[in-house]
Amino acid sequence: AQTVTQSQPEMSVQEAETVTLSCTYDTSESDYYLFWYKQPPSRQMILVIRQEAYKQQNATENRFSVNFQKAAKSFSLKISDSQLGDAAMYFCAYRSGGGGSNYKLTFGKGTLLTVNP
Amino acid sequence: GAVVSQHPSRVICKSGTSVKIECRSLDFQATTMFWYRQFPKKSLMLMATSNEGSKATYEQGVEKDKFLINHASLTLSTLTVTSAHPEDSSFYICSAPRRTGTGFHIQYFGAGTRLSVL
Numbered sequence: 001a002q003t004v005t006q007s008q009p010e011m012s013v014q015e016a017e018t019v020t021l022s023c024t025y026d027t028s029e030s031d032y033y034l035f036w037y038k039q040p041p042s043r044q045m046i047l048v049i050r051q052e053a054y055k056q057q058n059a060t061e062n063r064f065s066v067n068f069q070k071a072a073k074s075f076s077l078k079i080s081d082s083q084l085g086d087a088a089m090y091f092c093a094y095r096s097g098g099g100g101s102n103y104k105l106t107f108g109k110g111t112l113l114t115v116n117p
Numbered sequence: 118g119a120v121v122s123q124h125p126s127r128v129i130c131k132s133g134t135s136v137k138i139e140c141r142s143l144d145f146q147a148t149t150m151f152w153y154r155q156f157p158k159k160s161l162m163l164m165a166t167s168n169e170g171s172k173a174t175y176e177q178g179v180e181k182d183k184f185l186i187n188h189a190s191l192t193l194s195t196l197t198v199t200s201a202h203p204e205d206s207s208f209y210i211c212s213a214p215r216r217t218g219t220g221f222h223i224q225y226f227g228a229g230t231r232l233s234v235l
Contacts, residue, residue: 035224042228043155043208043210043228043229044226044228044229045161045210045212045226047223047224047225050221050223091160091161095224099222103149103151103214103222103224104151104163104166105151105161105163105212105224106163107160107161107162108160109159109160110159110160112158
């Protein structure tokens with residue numbers, strides 16, 4: 001079974017600064033996808049960024065980027081120019097390749113990010 | 118706007134009663150949907166995979182007779198918590214995979230249902 005580990009229960013960052021959230025995973029599969037989801041106080045899950053395992057290039061979405069180290073099974077999220085609206089719980093998630101039931105996600109325990117003004 | 122609608126957002130019920138939670142994909146069809154449970158300040162734990170037109174697949178440790186799942190159409194899955202007890206109080210979230218223009222499927226989540234059993 002796949003596991004996802006987020007070793008930072010809480011992180012804080014000053015507004016406009018940069019913060020990196022860590023995530024490691026364990027799998028024996030070669031075809032998989034990794035995601036970062038954000039859960040603000042409203043508890044609505046929002047996709048932040050995704051990475052296909054077969055892609056060597058790190059994914060980037062505006063202020064959000066990842067550092068995907070496949071051999072090390074590491075998938076960290078960097079948030080640049082942090083904004084107050086970035087404050088939320090961030091979950092790292094794993095999904096196997098293929099379709100149907102393989103679309104299910106395995107989540108890490110989450111990192112609560114606080115943004116200080 | 119919302120891609121996946123979940124209703125109700127909050128429900129309070131008496132112990133021993135049953136509660137039904139609906140999850141709808143709003144502008145796409147989903148042959149598979151997923152139900153998660155989230156305890157306060159905890160992660161999402163997959164409960165079951167809802168399959169349109171067939172039986173749901175439950176994760177280990179999840180009582181299928183307690184958590185009844187029905188996926189009768191391509192846009193609707195329901196989770197019924199039967200004979201609810203206080204320990205069933207939790208936040209329940211559904212999700213559905215939606216195909217993007219590139220063929221990739223992204224999970225979209227409902228807004229969740231907070232169940233409180235008195």
